[in-house]
Amino acid sequence: MKIVIIGLLVTIFAIHESQQTYAEYAEYIDYLDQIHQIKTKPIEDFTTLSKKFDDLEKKFEDLRKTVTAVKTAELPKFVKIGSKYYYIDHAEEVNWFVAVDKCRAMDANLAGLQSMEELKAVSDKLTERDYWLDINDLGKKGVYQTLSSGQNAGFLNWHDGEPNNGSGNERCVVLRKIRSKYAMNDEKCEIKHHFICQKNQLE
Incomplete structure (x- = not known):
């Protein structure tokens, strides 16, 4: 078994x-x-x-x-005028603060013209009546500085009778054409105008 x-x-x-x-x-x-x-x-x-x-x-x-x-x-088209590069807006009108932001978005600043030569050279390219510049007296009334440098503006060329702070709150500067001549005028920062951006050199 x-x-x-x-x-x-x-x-x-x-x-x-x-x-x-x-x-x-x-x-x-x-x-x-x-x-x-x-x-x-x-x-x-x-x-x-x-x-x-x-x-x-x-x-x-x-x-x-x-x-x-x-x-x-x-990309915005910057053109060389003199020794600097400028983007001149002809398409839209914005207030001064928006213009500042738009130029910064292009790695640029609102134009701060520094001589009569620069003013004349840029003016030859303009087609509209008003263009915002970098100059303002927002820090201290009557003391005009460029926002990009924080220093007093080295060149100012006003229309006759300007700046007059006509509306009581004109703290930003516009390049305005009057009688075929472009010169500076103080303006309320909230008003909408064209603008000019500036670069010293392109990347």
Whole structure:
């Protein structure tokens, strides 16, 4: 009886071992098959992948050119007048504070003309009646300074009778054309005018 039981146990163990061995063998065969598929994968797959990459690279380059073109088109056009660069706005009218922000957004400042030569050179490019300048007396009434430097304005050229603080609160300076001549006039900062931005050099 004991011999029969032992025989059955040996048989069961042998079957179990053979099943485990077969499972391992099947797994090994599957692994070899995968390696074989990788080794024999058609070279056309690589060519196709390479072409897709080239196409993607071309699309990226086209997109880069498009973005650059759009940015360039949106950049304000600064022109050299004398030794400095100016952006003269002819399209919109804003108050003095907005004009300051718009120039700063261009890495520039409102123009602070420093000589009669600069005034005449810039005036030749103007087409509208009024343009905001960097000059103001917001710090102390009657003391005109440039916002960009915080120093007293080195050059002032007023129209006759100006500055007169006519409305009682004219604290910003505009370049105004009267009888075909551009000169400075004090003005309420909230009034909307065109503006001139200035850079000493381009990037």
